[in-house]
Each structure stands twice: as C-alpha cells, then as structure tokens.
Amino acid sequence: MSKTLHHGLLILGVLSEHPRGLTVSEVADAVGVHRTVAHRLVRTLEAHQLCRRDHQRRIVLGTGLVTLAEPVQQDLRALARPVLDDLAEATRATAHLMVREGAAEMRALMVVEPRGARVHVSFRPGQTHSIEQGSGGLALLAHGPRREGERPEVAEARAQGYAVTMGEVIPAVTGISAAVPGRGGEATTSIGISVFEQTALHDLGATVAAAATRLGELLD
Numbered sequence: 001m002s003k004t005l006h007h008g009l010l011i012l013g014v015l016s017e018h019p020r021g022l023t024v025s026e027v028a029d030a031v032g033v034h035r036t037v038a039h040r041l042v043r044t045l046e047a048h049q050l051c052r053r054d055h056q057r058r059i060v061l062g063t064g065l066v067t068l069a070e071p072v073q074q075d076l077r078a079l080a081r082p083v084l085d086d087l088a089e090a091t092r093a094t095a096h097l098m099v100r101e102g103a104a105e106m107r108a109l110m111v112v113e114p115r116g117a118r119v120h121v122s123f124r125p126g127q128t129h130s131i132e133q134g135s136g137g138l139a140l141l142a143h144g145p146r147r148e149g150e151r152p153e154v155a156e157a158r159a160q161g162y163a164v165t166m167g168e169v170i171p172a173v174t175g176i177s178a179a180v181p182g183r184g185g186e187a188t189t190s191i192g193i194s195v196f197e198q199t200a201l202h203d204l205g206a207t208v209a210a211a212a213t214r215l216g217e218l219l220d
Contacts, residue, residue: 007031008041012061015051019104021058061102076189077110079218083191084112087211091204093193094121095211098136098177100188101128106137109189121173121194135175136190138163143179143187162205162212166198174198178209181216191215 014030015022022030028038042059045051049064080097088095097110107128131137132151141150142157157163162178169175177192191212193204 004041007033007037008045011038011041011045012050012065015059015061016102019060019102021054021056021060023058027059076219080110080191080215081112083211083215083218084110087191087193087208088112088114090207091193091195093195093204094123095191095193096123096136098134098190098192100131100137100140104131105129106131106134106140106190121170121196123170123194129169133165134169135163135165135177135192138165139177139179139190139192140187143181160205161209163192164201164205170194172196174201176201176204176208178205178212180212180219182219189215 010031011027014027024039024042025035027042028035031038031041033041042051046053046062049062049067051059052062054060076099077097084095084097092114094114095112096108098106099109101107105128108123108125111123111125113122129137131140135157138151138154138157139162141147141154142163146155146158153163153165162176164174164176166174173194173196175192175194177190179187180189180191182188192208195204
C-alpha cells in the first residue's frame with residue numbers, strides 16, 4: 001500500500017468531516033504526519049482541485065471531487081429518471097433527487113416537473129442547502145442513529161419512514177422526502193416531492209417512501 005496515497009485519501013476523509021475547513025497543522029494532527037508532510041500533501045491535492053483554501057486560508061474540499069463523482073452520478077441519474085417520472089405523475093408534484101454533499105449540505109441532483117399540472121413548484125438542479133434544512137436532509141438524518149439534540153421532525157421521520165417540512169427551502173412549499181436505502185445500510189441520497197398543498201400528507205409520504213424503496217432496489 002502506498003503510504004503517501006493513503007495519507008492523501010485520509011486528508012480528504014478528514015476534510016469531509018469538517019466543512020468549515022482545517023489549518024495545515026490541524027490536518028497534520030488529524031492524519032498523524034508532520035506539518036511539512038501535510039503541507040506537501042495539501043499542495044498536491046490543491047493542484048488536482050481536490051481541495052482548496054477558503055477566504056480564511058483554511059483548507060476545504062475542492063470542486064475536482066465533483067468531476068470524479070460525475071460518472072457515478074450519471075448512473076444514479078439514469079436509474080432514478082423513470083422513478084422520478086412516475087413519482088411526479090402519480091403525485092402531480094415536482095419530484096427531486098437530493099444527494100449529500102460532505103457532512104453538512106444537500107444538493108439537488110435531479111428535478112422532474114409533472115406533465116400537464118396547472119401549478120407546480122419549479123427549481124433548478126445544483127441548488128444546495130443545509131442538511132438540517134428541508135425534507136431531503138432530514139430524511140437522511142432520520143435514516144441514521146438518533147443524535148443528541150436532533151430536531152423533533154427527524155424523530156418523526158424515523159418513525160413514519162418519510163420527512164415533512166414546510167417552507168424551509170422554498171417559502172410556502174411543503175417538502176416530503178424519504179431516504180434511498182444504500183449498500184451497507186448507509187443512505188446518502190433522498191427522493192422527494194415539493195407541493196403547495198398541505199393535504200393528504202400521509203398518502204403522499206407513503207408514495208414517496210415507496211419510490212425511495214424502488215430506487216434503492218435498482219441501485220442494489
């Protein structure tokens with residue numbers, strides 16, 4: 001095993017757990033190498049856009065990781081498209097696929113609008129927001145173990161199999177999402193809908209949860 005490559009990958013893992021960034025000294029301590037070694041590793045990762053310096057010169061993950069992940073996400077989009085199409089038509093609502101970005105954010109990977117609906121929510125793929133905000137993130141948090149101080153909505157989502165939030169990402173819009181089961185039990189993706197109405201939430205939640213299970217089976 002290459003020790004240098006091993007340390008470089010460890011740095012990426014540590015940075016994914018610290019979205020606010022780390023100093024070189026903190027990186028060195030976390031990985032267990034000398035500060036000079038950490039500096040060289042960071043410079044190499046920076047050269048490949050795998051990490052970068054923020055405005056405070058702290059080291060954070062870089063956009064090059066998105067490029068590396070793109071082929072995986074293409075497969076995910078291809079499998080998810082028919083599931084989202086069916087979900088949008090069944091609920092007459094905008095369906096969306098959200099993926100976890102690092103430790104603290106969610107990103108809209110796909111958005112499918114219903115055909116023929118007179119009114120529907122519209123937003124673009126690529127938008128990000130906190131994992132603690134919106135049904136997509138809460139659905140993923142609910143899929144994991146209980147955390148001290150977690151929102152009541154997370155516990156409720158854990159009990160019913162889907163998360164519901166109102167006006168947290170888009171004003172006056174209700175989000176209903178469920179975690180897509182992943183290999184090994186971990187979930188990094190959620191599927192959901194955005195609606196204006198606040199009626200029949202249980203039925204809509206059951207439909208969303210069924211779609212998440214269907215996509216999880218396709219990904220298995």
